[in-house]
Amino acid sequence: MSSQAQSLxxxxxxxxxxxxxxxxxxxxxxxxxxxxxxxNRKALLGWVSVAGLAASALMLLPLLDxxxxxxxxxxxxEVCSYTADRFTLVIQFLVLGGAxxxxxxxxxxxxxxxxxxxxxxxxxxxxxxAAGAALLPASRDLATLIVALEVASLPAFAxxxxxxxxxxxxxxxxxxxxxxxxxxxxxxxGISFVxxxxxxxxxxxxxxxxxxxxxxxxxxxxAGVVLTLVGFAFKTAAVPFHFWVPDTYVGAxxxxxAYLSVVGKAVGFSGLILVTVIALPSxxxxxxxxxxxxxxxxxxxxxxxxxxxxxxxxxxxxxxxxWSSVGQAGYLLVPIAAAAYSEDAEKAIGSTVAxxxxxxxxxxxxxAVAALVARTKPLNRVSDYRGLYASRPLAALVLAFxxxxxxxxxxxxxxxxxxVTVFSAAVDAGLGWLAVVMAVNVVIALFYYLQWTxxxxxxxxxxxxxxxxxxxxxxxxxxxxxxxIALSGAPQLVLRFSDTGLF
Numbered sequence: 001m002s003s004q005a006q007s008l009x010x011x012x013x014x015x016x017x018x019x020x021x022x023x024x025x026x027x028x029x030x031x032x033x034x035x036x037x038x039x040n041r042k043a044l045l046g047w048v049s050v051a052g053l054a055a056s057a058l059m060l061l062p063l064l065d066x067x068x069x070x071x072x073x074x075x076x077x078e079v080c081s082y083t084a085d086r087f088t089l090v091i092q093f094l095v096l097g098g099a100x101x102x103x104x105x106x107x108x109x110x111x112x113x114x115x116x117x118x119x120x121x122x123x124x125x126x127x128x129x130a131a132g133a134a135l136l137p138a139s140r141d142l143a144t145l146i147v148a149l150e151v152a153s154l155p156a157f158a159x160x161x162x163x164x165x166x167x168x169x170x171x172x173x174x175x176x177x178x179x180x181x182x183x184x185x186x187x188x189x190g191i192s193f194v195x196x197x198x199x200x201x202x203x204x205x206x207x208x209x210x211x212x213x214x215x216x217x218x219x220x221x222x223a224g225v226v227l228t229l230v231g232f233a234f235k236t237a238a239v240p241f242h243f244w245v246p247d248t249y250v251g252a253x254x255x256x257x258a259y260l261s262v263v264g265k266a267v268g269f270s271g272l273i274l275v276t277v278i279a280l281p282s283x284x285x286x287x288x289x290x291x292x293x294x295x296x297x298x299x300x301x302x303x304x305x306x307x308x309x310x311x312x313x314x315x316x317x318x319x320x321x322x323w324s325s326v327g328q329a330g331y332l333l334v335p336i337a338a339a340a341y342s343e344d345a346e347k348a349i350g351s352t353v354a355x356x357x358x359x360x361x362x363x364x365x366x367x368a369v370a371a372l373v374a375r376t377k378p379l380n381r382v383s384d385y386r387g388l389y390a391s392r393p394l395a396a397l398v399l400a401f402x403x404x405x406x407x408x409x410x411x412x413x414x415x416x417x418x419x420v421t422v423f424s425a426a427v428d429a430g431l432g433w434l435a436v437v438m439a440v441n442v443v444i445a446l447f448y449y450l451q452w453t454x455x456x457x458x459x460x461x462x463x464x465x466x467x468x469x470x471x472x473x474x475x476x477x478x479x480x481x482x483x484x485i486a487l488s489g490a491p492q493l494v495l496r497f498s499d500t501g502l503f
Contacts (some may be wrong), residue, residue, distance in 0.1 A: 010392060013070035016084040018059040019092050026052025027127030034120025043117040046107040046291075046472075049123040053103055053130060057096040060089050069140075079202050081141045091137035091270045094360050098262040099130035101364045101479060105255035105371050107472040112375060117253065118165050125155035125162070126259070129340055129492055133263050137270040140278075141201040142191045145271060146184070149235065152267045153180050156260060159250040172251020177499075179244040187231025193224025203279040211282045225283050229276055229290060235268030238294045238333060239301040242326050246305070248321040250315045254374055257318060258367035261325045262360045269332055269356065273349055277339055288340025292434050295337050299330025299441040306448050311382035311455070317381055319369055320448065321363070322367035324406065327445060328359055334422050334438060338429035351425040358418040358487065361403040365480030369399040372473060381450055387460025396456040398481045405484055407449035413488035 007326035012019075030045050030052075038045060061085050071081035083349065103126060110117050120226040132151025139145040161173025195201055197211040197217040213221045235239040248256040278288045309316045335351035342348045370380060372395055377384040389396035405412030418443060426435040487493060 001500065007059060013068055015059075016068040016138075017064060017352040018470050019056045019096060020131045020138075023052060023058040023096070023127050023134060023482070024131035027124050027131060028356045030127060031120060031124040034124075037333075038149070039115070040261065043107070043111065045119055045123050048446070049127055050100065050107070050472075051098055053100040054126060055101060056130075056134065057093065060093055060096075060407055063089055066098075068400075069157060071091075075349045079205060081144050081202075082138045083140050084138055085269070087270075087273075087349075088138045090357070091132045091266055091463035094131060094357055095133040095263050097125065097139075098364060099259065101368070101476050102126070102259035102263070104253050104472040104476040104479075105258060105368055106253070108470045109253050109371065111254050111470065113163075113253075114150070116165075116166075117162055122159065122162060122237070125159050128468060129159070129259075130263065131241075131266045136267050137274070139274065142195065142203070142206075142275075142279075143201050145274065146187065146191065149187075149267065149271055150184060152263075153184070156256075156264065157257045159259070161168050162256075163253065165363065166251075166282070168251045169253075170251075172179065172248045174245045175219070176248040178384060179241070183231045183234030185231075186234070190224045190227030190229070190231060193220050194228065195224075197221035197224060203274060206279040207281055211279065222283075222286070224282055227288055227289075229272075229287055230356050232268060232272040232275060234271060236265065236333070237268070237298075237326055237329050239298040239326065239330075239424045242298065242301070242329075246319050246328055248297075248362070249325075250318050254318070254371045254380075257288050257363055258371075261321070261363055262368065265325070265329060265332070265450045266360070269336070270353060273336060276336060277345055278330055279348060280411055281345075284340035288337055291337035291340070292431060293331050295333035296434055297330070297439045298333060299327050299438060300328025301305055301450075303441050303444045307444060310449070310450075314379045316380075316382045317385065320382060320452070321366060321370065323446075325363065327441065328363070328406070329424060330441070331419070331422050331438065332356060334431075334434060335425040337434070337443070340426045341431060342414060342425070344428075348425045348429065351421045353420050355418040358405065358414045358434040361480055361483040361487065362402040362412070362415065365477065365484060366399060366402040368473065368476040368480060369395050369402070372469060372477065382455065383454065386455050386458050388456045395477065398455045398477060400456055401481070401484060403449045403486070407446050409446070411448075411488060414484060414491050417491040451498060 030048055034045060060120050067085040069080035069083045074078045110119050110122060126382065129152050132148050136148035136152060157177045159172055160176050161170050163169035176217040194206060197213050197220045198206050200206055202211060210221055237245050280287060302323050306320050306327060309320045332352050332355055335348040339348040373384060374380045401412060405415035408415045423435055423438060
């Protein structure tokens with residue numbers, strides 16, 4: 001066998017690739033089982049999906065003892081396509097945990113939809129998207145990265161537009177699809193330019209080769225870097241590439257909006273971290289200022305957009321959460337921008353990971369309570385939450401806690417802690433102006449979060465409606481509440497993740 005052919009033979013570490021593989025296999029099992037299960041037993045598919053996602057998450061435990069890599073070149077064991085390091089495992093935990101909570105919310109939503117949502121297809125699409133999202137943080141070459149990104153994104157378009165005959169849902173899916181396809185096209189163009197100028201797709205090899213690119217290819221490499229960054233900015237919902245977010249969240253079924261707000265963000269941000277910090281550290285003078293400007297713009301536009309929501313407008317609660325998630329994306333971008341200026345880039349990236357974990361737990365919790373309210377008030381206006389404490393004291397207290405976490409106020413200690421971590425990353429990197437912009441935005445956000453929180457405890461208008469809460473929905477709210485309270489009690493648990501092991 002020639003040396004070139006030999007270099008293409010790759011070993012497979014099945015344990016390392018188990019988390020995304022299990023999610024994908026269970027997705028196929030659900031799709032096939034759907035053909036043989038009667039309409040009255042479709043709920044079984046939901047429990048199989050939840051069990052599959054739980055099994056995928058549990059398979060992260062054997063990987064904690066050390067870094068593992070697979071699909072490596074036989075000529076160079078250091079150059080691999082898939083690496084399960086600390087960074088990978090934390091993001092996979094976030095993705096699979098987020099998908100599991102979204103699945104619990106979906107079980108109630110599918111039952112309430114009364115056959116309007118096709119159950120087999122729904123679970124298959126959710127599991128497929130989760131498998132792609134879990135593969136992405138482990139990707140260490142650009143081809144695997146883009147494939148994982150698309151496997152996570154394509155089923156998400158269908159999930160957004162899955163409601164039969166719902167014009168709002170179809171319009172949301174179309175907007176999401178067009179913006180995402182544009183992002184992918186721009187990313188692929190950028191990646192092809194980077195590949196043409198360096199001759200490799202492996203991230204670590206690009207990092208060394210792109211510094212010594214031939215003068216004739218310098219412009220091509222620079223254009224590739226910029227286009228790749230623009231593509232990922234779309235995926236992270238950074239301004240001005242955020243226009244699809246509010247309409248998509250409103251048009252999608254609520255569990256899908258919750259899934260996109262957390263897992264969709266994790267996908268975009270982990271891809272952005274891998275491309276900037278591992279593949280393009282030599283271009284820090286390009287992506288550093290660009291991401292800092294995007295962070296300032298994103299948090300400002302997101303918070304101002306949330307501030308302008310009218311509480312009596314239909315779906316204003318979901319719109320407010322959508323705009324708030326754009327604002328939160330701005331905070332998540334700050335430490336990545338800081339990594340370009342910081343001497344300790346790994347610590348800066350750890351701040352983004354820590355913030356993402358906090359945001360995932362409390363944002364999914366807020367969406368879970370929104371799903372509970374939507375069962376009796378389908379228009380889901382902010383004004384519908386007035387007097388929630390009178391009818392559902394526990395749900396009101398939990399939502400108030402989640403909103404205070406997002407605002408960064410006690411007793412939501414974990415929210416305050418995460419914001420301070422991000423703030424200090426900006427200050428340590430010498431980005432004082434960005435820290436000031438962030439401080440102003442935190443104050444703006446306080447207004448709308450506190451306004452919503454106070455509404456929960458006002459006297460209700462009319463008689464409160466009481467109805468039984470399904471077990472999966474109760475479980476989702478309880479899990480996020482326990483996680484948020486535990487992390488607020490011991491915020492150092494999140495700080496442990498600041499050692500990402502990326503370097």
